[in-house]
Amino acid sequence: MNNNGLVKTALKDFCSFCLLETHFKNCIAHRQAGTKAVLPLAVIVLLNRISEEFEIGKQHDAQEFLLLLLENLIQATFAYKKNVKYQQLSQSFIPRVFQGMLERQIICCSCKHIKTIQ
DSSP, X not given: OOHHXXXXXXXXXXXXXXXXXXXXXXXXXXXXXXXXXXXXXXXXXXXXXXXXXXXXXXXXXXXXXXXXXXXXXXXXXXXTOSOOOHHHHHTSHHHHHHOOOOOXXXXXXXXXXXXXXX
Protein backbone atom coordinates (compact mmCIF):
# COMPACT_ATOMS: atom_id res chain seq x y z
CA MET A 1 0.00 0.00 0.00
CA ASN A 2 1.36 3.46 -0.84
CA ASN A 3 0.85 6.76 0.97
CA ASN A 4 -2.06 7.61 -1.33
CA GLY A 5 -3.85 4.40 -0.34
CA LEU A 6 -5.04 5.89 2.92
CA VAL A 7 -6.52 8.91 1.15
CA LYS A 8 -8.39 6.64 -1.27
CA THR A 9 -9.55 4.55 1.68
CA ALA A 10 -10.82 7.59 3.55
CA LEU A 11 -12.77 8.90 0.60
CA LYS A 12 -14.10 5.71 -0.97
CA ASP A 13 -13.77 2.27 0.64
CA PHE A 14 -12.64 1.73 4.19
CA CYS A 15 -10.49 -1.18 5.34
CA SER A 16 -9.42 -1.39 8.96
CA PHE A 17 -6.53 -3.72 8.02
CA CYS A 18 -5.16 -1.05 5.66
CA LEU A 19 -5.57 1.60 8.34
CA LEU A 20 -3.62 -0.49 10.86
CA GLU A 21 -0.95 -1.31 8.29
CA THR A 22 -0.43 2.39 7.57
CA HIS A 23 -0.36 3.22 11.29
CA PHE A 24 2.19 0.49 12.07
CA LYS A 25 4.42 1.59 9.20
CA ASN A 26 4.18 5.14 10.52
CA CYS A 27 5.14 3.97 14.03
CA ILE A 28 8.14 2.04 12.69
CA ALA A 29 9.29 5.01 10.61
CA HIS A 30 9.03 7.34 13.61
CA ARG A 31 10.88 4.84 15.80
CA GLN A 32 13.70 4.53 13.25
CA ALA A 33 13.90 8.35 13.08
CA GLY A 34 14.31 8.47 16.87
CA THR A 35 10.88 9.94 17.61
CA LYS A 36 9.50 8.78 20.94
CA ALA A 37 5.85 9.66 20.32
CA VAL A 38 3.52 9.15 17.38
CA LEU A 39 0.35 11.09 16.65
CA PRO A 40 -2.09 8.55 15.17
CA LEU A 41 -3.81 11.22 13.08
CA ALA A 42 -4.98 8.81 10.36
CA VAL A 43 -6.65 6.62 12.98
CA ILE A 44 -8.23 9.62 14.72
CA VAL A 45 -9.63 11.01 11.47
CA LEU A 46 -11.15 7.63 10.52
CA LEU A 47 -12.46 6.63 13.97
CA ASN A 48 -16.08 6.93 12.89
CA ARG A 49 -15.37 4.48 10.04
CA ILE A 50 -14.31 1.87 12.61
CA SER A 51 -17.60 2.42 14.43
CA GLU A 52 -20.36 5.00 14.17
CA GLU A 53 -20.18 5.27 17.97
CA PHE A 54 -16.87 7.14 17.72
CA GLU A 55 -16.85 10.90 17.31
CA ILE A 56 -13.87 13.23 17.56
CA GLY A 57 -14.06 14.99 20.91
CA LYS A 58 -16.27 12.31 22.51
CA GLN A 59 -14.63 10.29 25.27
CA HIS A 60 -14.19 6.52 24.90
CA ASP A 61 -11.98 4.07 26.74
CA ALA A 62 -9.34 1.75 25.31
CA GLN A 63 -11.34 -1.42 25.97
CA GLU A 64 -14.30 -0.07 24.01
CA PHE A 65 -12.00 0.96 21.14
CA LEU A 66 -10.34 -2.48 21.04
CA LEU A 67 -13.69 -4.31 21.06
CA LEU A 68 -15.12 -2.19 18.24
CA LEU A 69 -11.87 -2.41 16.26
CA LEU A 70 -11.85 -6.22 16.55
CA GLU A 71 -15.49 -6.38 15.44
CA ASN A 72 -14.60 -4.17 12.47
CA LEU A 73 -11.63 -6.40 11.60
CA ILE A 74 -13.93 -9.44 11.62
CA GLN A 75 -16.27 -7.64 9.24
CA ALA A 76 -13.30 -6.67 7.05
CA THR A 77 -12.31 -10.33 6.64
CA PHE A 78 -15.67 -10.79 4.90
CA ALA A 79 -15.33 -7.59 2.83
CA TYR A 80 -17.99 -5.87 4.98
CA LYS A 81 -20.79 -8.00 3.50
CA LYS A 82 -24.14 -7.48 5.26
CA ASN A 83 -25.60 -11.01 5.25
CA VAL A 84 -22.74 -13.03 6.73
CA LYS A 85 -23.96 -15.64 9.20
CA TYR A 86 -22.74 -15.48 12.80
CA GLN A 87 -21.19 -18.93 12.49
CA GLN A 88 -19.04 -17.73 9.59
CA LEU A 89 -18.04 -14.58 11.49
CA SER A 90 -16.92 -16.67 14.46
CA GLN A 91 -14.67 -18.73 12.15
CA SER A 92 -12.61 -15.65 11.27
CA PHE A 93 -9.01 -15.72 12.51
CA ILE A 94 -9.65 -12.60 14.65
CA PRO A 95 -11.68 -14.39 17.36
CA ARG A 96 -9.21 -17.29 17.34
CA VAL A 97 -6.32 -14.89 17.97
CA PHE A 98 -7.99 -12.57 20.49
CA GLN A 99 -10.54 -14.78 22.24
CA GLY A 100 -9.44 -15.80 25.69
CA MET A 101 -10.53 -17.06 29.05
CA LEU A 102 -10.88 -14.70 31.99
CA GLU A 103 -9.50 -16.03 35.24
CA ARG A 104 -9.65 -14.37 38.64
CA GLN A 105 -7.92 -15.32 41.85
CA ILE A 106 -9.06 -14.57 45.37
CA ILE A 107 -6.33 -14.83 48.00
CA CYS A 108 -7.22 -15.00 51.68
CA CYS A 109 -5.23 -12.42 53.64
CA SER A 110 -5.14 -14.65 56.73
CA CYS A 111 -4.32 -18.16 55.50
CA LYS A 112 -3.14 -17.28 51.96
CA HIS A 113 -5.57 -19.83 50.46
CA ILE A 114 -6.02 -19.18 46.73
CA LYS A 115 -9.38 -19.68 45.00
CA THR A 116 -9.34 -19.53 41.20
CA ILE A 117 -12.53 -18.55 39.36
CA GLN A 118 -12.89 -19.01 35.62
